[in-house]
Amino acid sequence: MRTPTRIAAVAVTATLTVALAACTGTSPSTGTGPPPASSTAAPSSVPAPVSDGVTTTADVFGPGCSQLPQGSAPGSPTAMGPLRVVAAAATNPLLTTLAAAIGTVPGLGDSLDAQPGLTVFAPADTAFVALRGQLGAAAYDALLADPNKLGALLQYHVAGTRHDAATLVAARTSGELTGGVLTIGGTPQDPTVTDGKGDVATVLCGNIPTANATVFVIDKVLTPAS
Numbered sequence: 001m002r003t004p005t006r007i008a009a010v011a012v013t014a015t016l017t018v019a020l021a022a023c024t025g026t027s028p029s030t031g032t033g034p035p036p037a038s039s040t041a042a043p044s045s046v047p048a049p050v051s052d053g054v055t056t057t058a059d060v061f062g063p064g065c066s067q068l069p070q071g072s073a074p075g076s077p078t079a080m081g082p083l084r085v086v087a088a089a090a091t092n093p094l095l096t097t098l099a100a101a102i103g104t105v106p107g108l109g110d111s112l113d114a115q116p117g118l119t120v121f122a123p124a125d126t127a128f129v130a131l132r133g134q135l136g137a138a139a140y141d142a143l144l145a146d147p148n149k150l151g152a153l154l155q156y157h158v159a160g161t162r163h164d165a166a167t168l169v170a171a172r173t174s175g176e177l178t179g180g181v182l183t184i185g186g187t188p189q190d191p192t193v194t195d196g197k198g199d200v201a202t203v204l205c206g207n208i209p210t211a212n213a214t215v216f217v218i219d220k221v222l223t224p225a226s
Contacts, residue, residue, distance in 0.1 A: 051164055051166065051167045052117075052162065053117065053119065053161070053162030053163045053164050053167055053214050054162065054164070054209070054214070055164050055207040055208070055209045055214050056081070056209055057077040057078050057081065057209065059164065059165075059207040059209070060077045060205065060206070060207050060208055060209075061165070061189065061205070061206055061207055062203050062204050062205040062206050062217070063204060063205075064094060064124065064204030064205040064217055065077075065204075065205040067093070067094060067205075068092065068093065068094065068205065069093070074091045075091040075092045075093050077208050077209060079091065080092065080208060080209065080210050080215075081209040081210065081211070082211055083210055083211055084112075084113035084210065084211050084212050084213075085112055085113060085118060085120055085210045085211070085212055085213035085215065086099070086102055086109040086110075086112050086113045087113060088208075088210040088211075088215070089102070089120075089122060089215070092122075092208075092217075094122075094124045094125060094204070094205070094217050095122050095123075095124065095125070095217065096125055097123075097125045097128040098122055098123055098124075098125075098128070098154075101128075101144060101150060101154060102154060104144065104147060104150065105147045105150055105151040105154065106147060108151055108154065108155075112158065112213075113212065115160070115212055115213070116212060117160075117161065117162035117212060117213070118158055118159060118160065118161075118162060118212060118213035118214075119158070119159040119161060119162055119163045119168065119174060119213065119214055119216070120157060120158050120159075120213050120214070120215045120216070121157045121158075121159075121174075121182070121193055121201070121216050121218050121222060122157065122215050122216065122217050122218065123157065123201075123217075123218055123219075123220060123221045123222070124204055124217050124218065124219060126219065127201075127218065127219055127220050127221045128221060130220065130221070131220075131221040152178055153221070153223070155176065155177040155178045156176050156177075156178045156180050156195075156222055156223070156224050157176070157222055158176060158177045159174045159175060159176055159177070159182075160175070160176075160177055161174075161175070162213065162214055163214060164207055164214055165188040165189075165191055165203075165206050165207050165216075166188040168184050168188075168191060168216075169184055169185075169186065169187060169188050169191050171184060172184055172185075174193075178224065180196055180224045180225070181196075182194065182195060182196075182222065185200075190202075190203070191203050191206065191216075193216075193218060193222065195220075195222035195223055195224065196222075196223065196224040196225030196226070197223050197224075197225060199220060199222070199223070200220075201218040201219055201220035201222060202218065202219050202220075203216050203217070203218055204217045204218060204219055205217040
């Protein structure tokens with residue numbers, strides 16, 4: 001028979017064991033503590049990959065894209081993809097005036113085709129018609145006949161960083177080869193481009209792939225602030 005003193009001692013020991021377990025988080029039955037903090041910590045976030053601005057024919061969008069040749073016909077997005085940007089623009093039926101204008105500026109076409117990654121805001125033929133009406137025939141013809149002024153204007157439409165529509169809208173601005181800045185608005189599905197004078201161009205056909213540039217056909221000729 002156990003004596004009262006021994007029973008009391010056992011009871012005290014059990015009580016201390018339970019209390020100690022409560023304080024330390026240790027189970028008396030297993031003797032193991034809680035898992036290390038590192039095993040329950042949330043994993044560190046991994047930054048999402050950044051687009052390099054390179055697009056495919058599946059990314060092409062805009063109401064004017066239906067006016068381009070389809071399939072692998074010359075001037076289609078598929079046919080433009082492997083070509084350098086100026087060579088590609090020369091095949092695009094929406095860009096005949098732009099291609100001709102680039103050809104009148106000595107060395108400009110070769111320079112653009114040699115660049116590794118560009119974003120080109122390419123005014124459609126209708127944009128040059130609108131510019132002629134805005135400037136008047138004499139001033140428009142004088143512009144096309146002046147390689148220095150025309151070259152500066154055309155390079156205002158070219159950024160030295162390659163963007164697709166999503167990264168372009170996320171950037172909110174686009175720095176051009178002339179040192180000017182364009183303001184980008186809208187959404188990746190419907191972006192807008194605002195020039196230095198505050199005129200807003202919309203994208204007729206965007207994300208057109210070429211070998212060294214992503215092309216956005218726009219409805220206005222962009223002009224710098226001065």
